[in-house]
Amino acid sequence: MIVVLKPNLPLEEVEKVVDEVRKLGYEPRPIHGKFQTVIAAIGDENAHQSLETLTSWPQVEHVHRVQKRYKLVSREVKKGKDTILKIHGQKIGNGQPLCFMAGPCSVESEEQLMATAKAVKAQGATFLRGGAFKPRTSPYEFQGLAKEGLKLLQLASKEYDLGIVTEVLSERDVDLVAEYADILQIGARNAQNFSLITEAARSGKPILLKRGMTMRIEEWLLAAEYILANGNPNVMLCERGIRTFETYTRNTLDLGAVAAVKKESHLPVIIDPSQGCGRADLVVELCKAAVALNADGLLIEVHPNPAEAWSDGQQQVDLKLYTKLVEELKPFISAVGRPS
Numbered sequence: 001m002i003v004v005l006k007p008n009l010p011l012e013e014v015e016k017v018v019d020e021v022r023k024l025g026y027e028p029r030p031i032h033g034k035f036q037t038v039i040a041a042i043g044d045e046n047a048h049q050s051l052e053t054l055t056s057w058p059q060v061e062h063v064h065r066v067q068k069r070y071k072l073v074s075r076e077v078k079k080g081k082d083t084i085l086k087i088h089g090q091k092i093g094n095g096q097p098l099c100f101m102a103g104p105c106s107v108e109s110e111e112q113l114m115a116t117a118k119a120v121k122a123q124g125a126t127f128l129r130g131g132a133f134k135p136r137t138s139p140y141e142f143q144g145l146a147k148e149g150l151k152l153l154q155l156a157s158k159e160y161d162l163g164i165v166t167e168v169l170s171e172r173d174v175d176l177v178a179e180y181a182d183i184l185q186i187g188a189r190n191a192q193n194f195s196l197i198t199e200a201a202r203s204g205k206p207i208l209l210k211r212g213m214t215m216r217i218e219e220w221l222l223a224a225e226y227i228l229a230n231g232n233p234n235v236m237l238c239e240r241g242i243r244t245f246e247t248y249t250r251n252t253l254d255l256g257a258v259a260a261v262k263k264e265s266h267l268p269v270i271i272d273p274s275q276g277c278g279r280a281d282l283v284v285e286l287c288k289a290a291v292a293l294n295a296d297g298l299l300i301e302v303h304p305n306p307a308e309a310w311s312d313g314q315q316q317v318d319l320k321l322y323t324k325l326v327e328e329l330k331p332f333i334s335a336v337g338r339p340s
């Protein structure tokens with residue numbers, strides 16, 4: 001770490017800070033400038049106590065980290081190689097075929113789920129998404145079918161050989177959801193619920209970690225670090241839009257963040273254009289952008305009759321539009337040299 005001291009500090013004051021840096025486990029190397037002294041603190045920032053508390057000292061102007069706060073998710077640990085996950089017979093990440101995870105926002109009925117599963121399977125999807133536990137802003141809105149929804153997902157999975165992606169909302173439900181899901185989704189509203197994340201990690205199931213609506217890239221990577229640090233290496237990062245000043249779209253799909261996490265991390269990255277913009281008519285365009293960015297998968301909301309959906313009707317594509325979407329993506333997928 002680098003500790004920058006206030007200008008024109010008497011030598012005995014500099015010494016007090018140097019002593020504290022040593023006491024906290026670092027080797028202090030003071031560099032005396034004409035007006036200011038800078039102390040280079042040598043040591044592993046992740047093993048020693050943080051020096052950031054020194055900012056409260058009157059002698060100190062700034063403290064800067066040199067090392068990143070995350071380790072296991074970072075590219076360096078994998079020596080430049082990307083992680084490939086193998087889930088439900090499908091490989092995800094590192095240039096493997098683009099993974100389509102498609103299905104309704106909420107599981108509503110057998111008829112709705114089966115019709116969707118059949119259609120997305122016919123278009124090459126390998127995972128069926130659908131919420132059985134729904135995080136709703138209002139307590140008066142549909143909260144999901146819970147266990148009954150999980151059973152319907154299982155039925156559709158068996159019938160159409162699709163893996164299941166479904167959200168786990170609470171620590172209480174981790175074991176139950178893990179019994180049915182191939183991938184546990186941690187939603188945007190829970191992306192920094194560390195006790196839920198830790199419990200989900202311990203289930204051993206692969207985890208799709210959404211980015212919280214106000215989370216910085218570093219915070220998102222640190223949330224993923226929790227999963228790896230708890231012994232579960234099977235993590236996908238999912239960008240689903242952040243909250244900005246813009247209201248034309250429900251959220252602002254942060255494509256810059258996708259490029260950034262791809263640079264920083266070896267983990268597969270999935271894009272959810274549906275929550276990302278909140279409008280069915282924009283989903284196809286965002287999928288094209290996702291392919292161009294070399295995303296490893298798409299999580300798309302599809303409903304046989306969006307006008308009657310029990311949640312997120314405005315952003316779900318119908319079966320016809322989904323078919324068109326998959327067709328329109330094909331030249332983009334081959335343009336980036338991705339196998340199909």
Ligand code: PEP
Pocket residue numbers: 105131135186187188189210240272275
């Ligand atoms: C969803 O996928 O339906 C969902 C609720 O996602 P998010 O957590 O990104 O809002």
Ligand code: MN
Pocket residue numbers: 105106275301311312
């Ligand atoms: Mn939704």
